[in-house]
Amino acid sequence: MIAAPTDAPGERIEVGVLIVGGGPGGLACALRLGQLLEERPDVAERLGEVPVALVDKGKQPGSHLLSGAVMNPRALRRLFRGRPEQLAAVPTYGEVPGEGVYLLTRRRALRIPPPPTLRNHGNWIVSISQMARTLAEQAEAGGTFILPETSAERLLVEHGRVAGVRTGDKGRGKEGEPLGNFEPGSDIVAKVTVLAEGTAGHLTYAAIDHFGLHGREPQMWELGVKEVWRVARPLDKIVHTLGWPLRKRAAYREFGGSWIYPMGEEMVSIGFVIGLDYRDLELSAHDLLQEFKTHPFVRRILEGGERLAWGAKTITSGGWHALPRKLNAPGLLLVGESAGLVDLARLKGVHLAIESGRLAAEAAFRSLERGESPGRIGVFDSYDEELRGGYVGQSLRQVRNMRQAFEKGFFVGGALASAMTVTKGKLPPKEFHNERNDAVPLLRSGRAARYPVPDGALTFDKLSSVFASGNRTRDDQPNHVRIERRVPRDVAEMWAWMCPAQVYEVGDELGDGTVEVRMTPSNCVQCGAISARGGRLTPPEGGSGPEYTLT
Structure with missing residues (x-):
């Protein structure tokens, strides 16, 4: 799941920022980058012909998205601040x-x-799949190049920093043999890679293992x-x-x-x-x-x-307990459910994904300005600070023990959850622990x-x-x-x-x-x-x- 680029330099697809996943977090990141690059054409020009690209393994963004969904519109309003027509277009x-x-x-x-x-x-x-299709259209209009039906199979790491992804082959048979319609995958190299894969992301957990980003709890x-x-x-x-x-x-x-x-x-x-x-x-x-x-x-x-x-x-x-130790590595940012940003007590995750995507875009943009480098250790630490210190981190910290309380049964768990709600997480005073699902x-x-x-x-x-x-x-x-x-x-x-x-x-x-x-x-x-x-x-x-x- 981790590899160095294998395509010859002249055969690689080069982009500025690569986003993996066409869910709310990835699309919010693409949209915000489009806004920032519109304001700074000098940065966009330095990023080449494709300043922002997004790969999604579904037929189109939204094809693999499922949620309830009742959404807090707070993050979407922030994303489209000053752009009421785009906000109004969201179904x-x-x-x-x-x-x-x-x-x-x-x-x-x-x-x-x-x-x-x-x-x-x-x-x-909302219907999260319908919403994603509209956000994808808006992101494309803002300059993002979207590659649907494209799986990200390996995370490319070179000289200690993430350099992009290797896309999966198409047209192989059950035993891996190439069929008549075989198409090999490609190396997509980028200055910044944003993983927005959603739940149980394939590359996300490869990155967490490789860079030692495991959280305090499983x-x-x-x-x-x-x-x-x-x-x-x-x-x-x-x-x-x-x-x-x-x-x-x-x-x-x-x-x-x-x-x-x-x-x-x-x-x-x-x-x-x-x-x-x-x-x-x-x-x-x-x-x-x-x-x-x-x-x-x-x-x-x-x-x-x-x-x-x-x-x-x-x-x-x-x-909160299972969040990665850091939400970034050299050349890499984690957003949305890839980073574990779900408030299960409130049954909410969409607005946290959107907010994290917006903040990730701003961090990526800062790293691309003259005098900075996306590969510098610590260049994305401001993203962690903003996310954990803002309303995303505050809301997760308040309910950090609520899911674990219900391991003690419906009635005891309900009583503990009530205490946590009233005190905004201050009671009970001890921290609860996560247990691996497969244990x-x-x-x-x-x-x-x-x-x-x-x-x-x-x-x-x-x-x-x-x-x-x-x-x-x-x-x-x-x-x-x-x-x-x-x-x-x-x-x-x-x-x-x-x-x-x-x-x-x-x-x-x-x-x-x-x-x-x-x-x-x-x-x-x-x-x-x-x-x-x-x-x-x-x-x-x-x-x-x-x-x-x-x-």
């Missing part, structure tokens, strides 16, 4: 019209006062599965739920909940999130969502409706017996859901998922239940308590869950994976 479903938080039992929904962290007055309801993840429905009746508020179908006992370590957000009068977004530190090997985020939809409260919202789209994605949840011991309780049988109307199986994601992966391309193929049966079963896209299957017994794991990697929607529980997701061929349009 939204309006401000949050009202909100309700419910504690669910199997048959009942008890409305409870929204905790301060779930109050969303003034926030916007990173943690949640897994969210989402559907978009056309509904018969408009929903007049956003909804969050706690409780059922999760179990409250600390022994199960089932942390999570749901959302239901209106998307105009005709659609709703519905999703379920589960922490990937759960213990029951039969727990399945996809099947929890299907079970959740059978609750009378939820069924009434969806009754007479039709499922339009489905998707799945991991969410970074280690918070959790497994148990078996027969949980799967409660999942509903898919009926194709309200509840759905995994394969039909993968189809609804618009998955474009070739059956005959190389396997991009790295796992041990011979593992204990419990681990294989856990992977099979965990994966929302039915990539893993328990194979033959091998006689020593282990089994063979069979795989269908072409089903993969690149959610990243396997990276949290013992494997590693790497980039597939550019243009593969889901084609999200409403998520």
Whole structure:
């Protein structure tokens, strides 16, 4: 994952600033750089023919993006300060019209006062994939060269500094052999490289390992599965739920909940999130969502409706404790979820990604001015200081122990979370610790017996859901998922239940308590869950994976 450039100097693609990832953080970085270079054409001229380039492995920016999403517009307003027409062009479903938080039992929904962290007055309801497509158009208009369907396979490091990326080959067969349409990858070299890969980024973790940037605590993840429905009746508020179908006992370590957000009068977004530190090997985020939809409260919202789209994605949840020691290295900046910038307590990450992208652009621009060098050690330290000292760092520090508190169970965790909220993180006085998701011991309780049988109307199986994601992966391309193929049966079963896209299957017994794991990697929607529980997701061929349009 780390290599020196291999193309001859004359064959390399040279750019000024290279951004990896077309999510909110990467696009905000591109947009801000465009603004700064417009004001300083002398700097733009020194950067050559392509001052700013952005690579994205999806068919287009937005294709691999999935979020709830209720977004705090604060960062977007800062990004477009003095440019009201660009802000107005961002597609939204309006401000949050009202909100309700419910504690669910199997048959009942008890409305409870929204905790301060779930109050969303003034926030916007958006489709993150739609928003990204618009931001990408604006970035291109501002001078960014966007390369879609381009995976970043290796981080190029030369003379101790990041020099760009190597893009992945296209047109290889299952065994790696070149096919008739084979296209080799290329070295893209840059003065500054910005990693905005999102959750469980392939190059991000290579950079963290190589430059020794590991945070104080290990990173943690949640897994969210989402559907978009056309509904018969408009929903007049956003909804969050706690409780059922999760179990409250600390022994199960089932942390999570749901959302239901209106998307105009005709659609709703519905999703379920589960922490990937759960213990029951039969727990399945996809099947929890299907079970959740059978609750009378939820069924009434969806009754007479039709499922339009489905998707799945991991969410970074280690918070303040898991932030990299530094968010930069010589020639390199980390933004958004690549840097772990998610406030899970408030269910917010989009505005933190946008703010970090803006600040990264300003730091990159300063390093490119005369008398400076992007390769100088410490040149980007001001980015860290601004991010940690501003509202991004302050909001993460206040809730730094909240996710970990729920490892003690629903009721104890809720009480601790309330204390943390009231005191803005000052209580309890001790710091909690993160535990690696893949270090959790497994148990078996027969949980799967409660999942509903898919009926194709309200509840759905995994394969039909993968189809609804618009998955474009070739059956005959190389396997991009790295796992041990011979593992204990419990681990294989856990992977099979965990994966929302039915990539893993328990194979033959091998006689020593282990089994063979069979795989269908072409089903993969690149959610990243396997990276949290013992494997590693790497980039597939550019243009593969889901084609999200409403998520």
